[in-house]
Amino acid sequence: MKIRELLKIYPILLSFEFFPPKNPESEGVLDETVSILKRFNPDFVSVTYGAGGSTREKSLHWTLNIKEKYGLNVMMHLTCIASSRNDIQAITKSLKERNIQNILALRGDPPEDIPDYAIKTDFQYADQLVDFLQERNSFSIGVAGYPEGHIEAPSLEKDIEYLKKKVDAGADFIITQIFFDNDYFYNFMDRIAQAGINTPIIPGIMPIVNIGQVQRFTQMCGATVPVHLLDRMHTMKPEDMINVGVEYAIEQCRELLDFGVAGLHFYTLNRNKATEMILMEIEGNIRS
Ligand code: FAD
Helix, strand or coil: CCHHHHHHHCCCEEEEEECCCCCHHHHHHHHHHHHHHHHHCCCEEEECCCHHHCCHHHHHHHHHHHHHHHCCCEEEEEECCCCCHHHHHHHHHHHHHCCCCEEEEECCCCCCCCCCHHHHCCCCCHHHHHHHHHHHCCCEEEEEECCCCCCCCCCHHHHHHHHHHHHHHCCCEEEEEECCCHHHHHHHHHHHHHCCCCCCEEEEECCCCCHHHHHHHHHHHCCCCCHHHHHHHHCCCHHHHHHHHHHHHHHHHHHHHHHCCCEEEEECCCCCHHHHHHHHHHHHHHHC
16 A cells, blocks of 8 residues: 555554575575564665665565565665666566556665766666656655755755755655654754654654674664663673664654654564564554
8 A cells, every 4th residue: 555545544554574595594584574564564665776786686575575474565776876767667667567656766876886877877866766657656655754864965954955855846745864863853853844744754663683783784874872881781791782772663653643743664674572572562552
């Protein structure tokens, strides 16, 4: 079902993000994760896509596999950097034929292993992909939003100007980059409302289960981890971190639900445990 329709029916959507596994062992892990998290009845799940089409076949395979094997509503991420119109046309044709109705339209990061990406690409920014997909009229289209501003953007203000272009091109909803301090999200909501964006925004949540991993991740995407949380994590044994990360995420989600968000999108990193622990506590607040 199209996410834009779901947003009209349900006040709060629940979704999980997965990435295509690299080897048979991690394929088993993802299968187990999906089968466990399915019990929370997500409104949709999503499968990421390597920039430049580097995971094209695997992303498509897992999108279809999760839909067919688990009967879940799946959104595929689609990046446009280093892609031609024909590349995008071919993949959207496959999605349409298999009745995949939702796409998260992204630019992606310039792939280091494709030196000629700038020459090859027919798309410079995600709004052009939204525009292209919109013309095909088959999908509900989501785009990425950045509560702390995208890492390349000169300012949050400028980044929101470009977000508006994605919305004006036809995006139905926005899923945010991870953030750990809700004040960034509240400020973002104020600023986008001032910019005339009324599109539903679904915050992206990533429970911290491993300090090293989160530091690598936040370095890449520019999200700020509160110092008090980092300090607390640094004093812990690795096996205790998940409890602190989950406790923090539960509080973060509760506040966001009280604020009145359109959904919660969990970056699962293909693991079920942390997301499951959080949902055991807050499921009633989502489905009430
Ligand atoms: P855009 O919206 O095009 O913005 C990119 C940058 O260009 C920003 O700094 C923006 O301010 C600027 N900009 C936009 N339009 C213009 C313009 N007209 N002129 C000048 N500057 C402009 N990456 C993947 O590779 N695969 C994934 O599956 C994936 N999933 C993601 C899911 C979510 C929810 C999020 C938040 C991010 C995801 N990413 C993924 C990361 C994303 O691809 C990167 O953050 C990428 O650098 C930007 O993509 P975008 O679609 O936001 O780009």
